Every structure is written in C-alpha cells, then in structure tokens.
Amino acid sequence: MSDFDRLNSDLVLIVDDIPENLSVLHDALDESGYTVLVATNGETALQRARQSLPDVILLDAMMPGIDGFEVARRLKADFTTRHIPIVFMTGLTETEHVVAAFEAGGADYVTKPIRPREVLARIAAHMQSARLMKQARTALDAFGQATLAIRPESGRVVWQTPLARKLMQDYFSGHEDEAPQAVMAWVDESTRARRQGRDFPPLHINQGARRLIFNLHERAGDDECLLVLREESDAAMVEALTAAFRLTAREAEVLYWVIKGKTSPDIGEILGSSPRTVNKHLEHVFAKLGVENRTAAASVAMARIRMGGVPES
Numbered sequence: 450m451s452d453f454d455r456l457n458s459d460l461v462l463i464v465d466d467i468p469e470n471l472s473v474l475h476d477a478l479d480e481s482g483y484t485v486l487v488a489t490n491g492e493t494a495l496q497r498a499r500q501s502l503p504d505v506i507l508l509d510a511m512m513p514g515i516d517g518f519e520v521a522r523r524l525k526a527d528f529t530t531r532h533i534p535i536v537f538m539t540g541l542t543e544t545e546h547v548v549a550a551f552e553a554g555g556a557d558y559v560t561k562p563i564r565p566r567e568v569l570a571r572i573a574a575h576m577q578s579a580r581l582m583k584q585a586r587t588a589l590d591a592f593g594q595a596t597l598a599i600r601p602e603s604g605r606v607v608w609q610t611p612l613a614r615k616l617m618q619d620y621f622s623g624h625e626d627e628a629p630q631a632v633m634a635w636v637d638e639s640t641r642a643r644r645q646g647r648d649f650p651p652l653h654i655n656q657g658a659r660r661l662i663f664n665l666h667e668r669a670g671d672d673e674c675l676l677v678l679r680e681e682s683d684a685a686m687v688e689a690l691t692a693a694f695r696l697t698a699r700e701a702e703v704l705y706w707v708i709k710g711k712t713s714p715d716i717g718e719i720l721g722s723s724p725r726t727v728n729k730h731l732e733h734v735f736a737k738l739g740v741e742n743r744t745a746a747a748s749v750a751m752a753r754i755r756m757g758g759v760p761e762s
Contacts, residue, residue: 462486462503464494466512477565491515510539518553525554534575595678604628639665658683703730
C-alpha cells in the first residue's frame with residue numbers, strides 16, 4: 450500500500466496483550482487495505498484512541514491492568530471517542546461476559562481463537578456504518594449546522610457538530626456533553642406528542658436579546674434523538690428585514706416589533722420615538738412591502754423570512 454493510500458484508508462486500532470494475536474490480525478487487516486495501529490495494554494489503548502480517533506477498535510476483553518471492559522467504559526465516557534465502534538475479542542463465551550461487553554459499550558464481539566476472515570467481515574460491517582455517520586457529520590459541519598444526538602433515557606450527548614457544542618457551551622455552561630433537565634423534559638413531551646400525531650412547539654431558551662431554539666428532527670436510532678438547534682436575536686432579525694425589503698435600519702426595527710405584536714405606542718417606547726414618528730415609518734414600510742395594514746405587513750415579512758431561511762421569532 451502506498452503512503453497516499455495509507456493516509457486515506459480506514460483506521461483500525463487493535464488492543465491485545467498477546468503478540469501472536471496482534472501479528473495475525475495486523476497482517477490480515479493490512480492486506481485488506483486498512484491502516485492498523487496496535488496497543489498491548491489498556492493505558493496505551495486509551496492514549497492512541499484519543500490521539501488517532503480510529504474508525505473501529507478491536508479490543509481484547511481480558512488484559513492485565515486495565516481490562517477491555519474498563520477501557521470501553523472510559524472510551525464511551527469521553528465525548529471525543531464515544532462514537533467509535535468497539536468490537537470485543539474474548540475467549541469468554543458465558544452469557545455474563547457477553548452482556549458485560551455490550552454494557553461496557555461494545556458494538557459486537559468475536560470469540561477466540563481469532564478467525565481473521567470472521568474479524569474482517571465484522572470490521573467491514575461496522576466500518577460501513579461508521580463511514581456513513583462520519584460523512585453525515587462532516588456534511589453537517591461543513592454547512593455550519595447545529596445538530597446533536599442525545600440518549601433520551603440519560604440525556605447524554607452522543608455526538609454533536611462544532612456549532613451545536615458552541616451553542617450548548619454558551620447557553621448551558623457545564624452541560625456541553627449532557628442535555629439539561631429543561632431540554633430533556635421538552636424532548637419527552639415532543640416525543641409523546643409525535644407518537645400521538647400532534648404537533649409540539651419548539652423549545653425556546655432566552656438569554657437577553659438572544660434565543661436558542663430546539664427542534665426535534667427525528668430518531669437517530671433505536672435509542673437516540675436528533676435535535677436541530679438554531680440561534681436568533683433581535684439584531685439578526687432586524688438585519689434580515691433590512692436586506693429583504695431594502696428598509697432603513699429604523700424602518701426594519703419598527704417592522705420587527707410589529708411582527709412581535711407591539712402597538713405604535715409600545716414601539717415608540719422601545720425605540721425612544723413618538724407614536725407619530727413610528728406611524729410615519731410604518732407608512733414607508735407599507736409602501737415598500739406593497740401592503741395596507743400592520744397585519745398584512747407582518748404576514749408578508751414572516752413569509753419572506755421563512756423563504757430566505759432566516760429563523761422566524
């Protein structure tokens with residue numbers, strides 16, 4: 450395999466304390482086109498997993514020191530590595546050990562003595578799923594989408610795009626990797642309403658003039674929910690209205706508060722103007738939007754904002 454191919458191939462981390470096992474698996478995976486890393490103990494496995502972020506981990510269950518079960522638990526507790534599929538390798542076929550492997554976060558297991566063809570088949574299956582998830586996340590990251598997946602029963606964040614993580618840090622300090630109670634309560638209500646065929650409103654978290662809005666997109670799996678986040682602010686909405694209708698800054702501010710349902714005296718108080726001045730601005734807004742009253746102006750403005758992809762308040 451050329452250096453270029455190695456840089457672009459799928460990465461597998463093998464963790465086993467027996468050199469003969471490492472050799473057999475390394476050769477089989479290397480010949481199949483995978484880039485292979487090895488670790489002979491739990492500490493090294495954790496370090497290499499965090500540094501290289503392999504696509505799949507082949508993990509020996511029984512090792513001196515930190516065993517495979519504990520390695521898996523630590524990897525799944527770490528946000529940067531919890532998405533990596535773990536395939537356990539074990540000579541223990543008793544039910545409690547199989548259960549322990551899955552409870553520790555394993556996606557699959559193979560029994561010893563290792564049969565390379567079986568391992569390759571298992572790796573290929575998990576690699577395909579991992580590749581699809583990576584492509585989806587990369588696409589969301591590239592388009593600046595704020596998306597995260599959570600486990601409803603625990604509130605744990607399984608994965609999130611960089612923008613989602615930033616927003617969670619801004620609005621819920623200390624909850625970047627765990628959804629706060631307010632969000633979990635809303636997820637429960639939204640899920641229940643969806644099952645009953647009812648609509649349920651998005652969740653709004655206010656922070657001064659800014660708002661973080663959660664929408665329940667879909668189930669990302671049997672035990673995961675996908676949430677789409679967006680942030681809006683008074684300033685961003687006014688800017689969007691200015692651009693959409695070629696309004697002056699003050700006209701856009703007046704229109705924004707009309708959309709919010711405020712009266713001319715209310716708007717005058719907010720903007721430090723008289724109601725008469727507000728009404729004069731409204732006349733200009735009506736002319737530019739081609740409408741005759743406040744209700745029509747609000748309706749046209751919200752429709753244009755939705756079409757332009759700018760969040761509606």
